[in-house]
Amino acid sequence: MEEMIKPAPAPASSEEEKEVVATAATGERRHEEATAGREEQEEEEEEEEAPVVLKKGPWTTAEDAVLVQHVRQHGEGNWNAVQRMTGLLRCGKSCRLRWTNHLRPNLKKGSFSPDEELLIAQLHAQLGNKWARMASHLPGRTDNEIKNYWNTRTKRRQRAGLPVYPPDVQLHLAFAKRCRYDDFSSPLSSPQQSAGSNVLSMDAADAAGAASSGYTSARPPPLDLAGQLAMGSRPVQLLAATPFSAPSSPWGKPFARNAQFFQFPHSSPVSPTTPTGPVQVHPVTPELSLGYGLHAGDRARLPPVSPSPGARAELPSSQLRPSMAPTTAAAAATGGLVGGALQDHPNAASLEAMLQELHDAIKIEPSAPPENRGTEEEGGGGGGNLRGVSGDGKPEVELKDDIETLFDLIIPATFPAAAPEPAAAATAASAAPNHSSSVSQHSSDDQDHSNGADVVLDLPILTGGGGGSSEQDDWSLDGAACQWDNISGGICRHEFR
């Protein structure tokens, strides 16, 4: 605080005074002030007869001092009175902005920490460009700061053809997308089920904001990570805990300025590598967290699919597709969907068949122009890798049903810590409503896209993406190899081996 209140400057020179009360806030005067007269300048007393022409441009330390002094004496608010009471040639708006963005106490300066960056990404995924509300979740940060950060960051990542959101947030949105198809009254999204969970809840303001933002009723509550951050005591569970180590993550890569900070401190309350809480099914081991890398040994830890409280107990009959011939060979070839977990599932056979069929039928078309690829801007519920008609002529809408069915089954099996969490599901309705995603299990000899990955997530790049980039980004998954591959045009693929 002390350094923010600069000592009163030496009496301004007469020409400086004249400058301050100059009538035209021209660009050249602005330039002069920016360069020469930045250090000291005062204008507390000037001729009252002169028409008051409010100053623009960068604030001087003297002006800051005046404003700080005024706020100390009179408190915040009534910003238009500042000019009258202090003679400061700034409009109320400018005073308010200067105070809130630079002068008020407890402002955090400097680069965003990795925790904050992650939080911003999550908040943005939930709220969109609601900078002020995002700022309310980030103590000491201003909406302007967050906005600037996000805009530059987004530009950079889009230019690089990288997804705007980190994988876990994308996954979150994938859940969100899926959640929108669920009956809101179903157990999956029943609010009661979130009781006792430490997965974040929506506060009233956010709920109101959600309504006013035009989101659906199933819109997710924003993650209350900020609350966790502020409280510093209660552990937080990210919806999809980040399984990768931040310093090597593609999420962190473009942020060289934060490279030295980009480690999720395990002491941090929002450290994604510090998952806790009742729904943390698996202990986080160095080689695996949250079912991301499904090694053979890990598969045994997967919970049964169907009884999972988060998964719907019954699939819609229309989605069960009983006529589909079981493709047990495919299941055998893949070693079973998600390990053995689904092999015991009553629908495993048909599921495997669907998987095989879908995997054969639904192909990403790298040659297709990005505008046909279903990025979020397109909307239409398309997107992802569902394009047109399958190889056997299955209409797209049917494929979509299949995908949704797969979501019901695969998500709980693949991400057992996330999917069964009803609050997370309720949390996860979408701020980016038109994303489609798919999860598929690739056989070991199926190398066309998966490179032998155990689990492959194809997620849309959420803000248009670079399109056509073949950029590839690998990161370590604490032992499990993982790949971020912007295949082309709005799809990024996460492969977990």
Place this chain on the structure above:
DNA sequence: AATGCGCGCAACCGCCTGCGG
């Protein structure tokens, strides 16, 4: 050394909302 370019950031602008007269 000079120049161009990109980035980060501060500040402005316009619109919207809430409130009181």
Place this chain on the structure above:
DNA sequence: TCCGCAGGCGGTTGCGCGCAT
């Protein structure tokens, strides 16, 4: 109900700086 004002918010602009050429 209308109007004006104050404040808030999100988008945009423009400057300064650092880096690459």
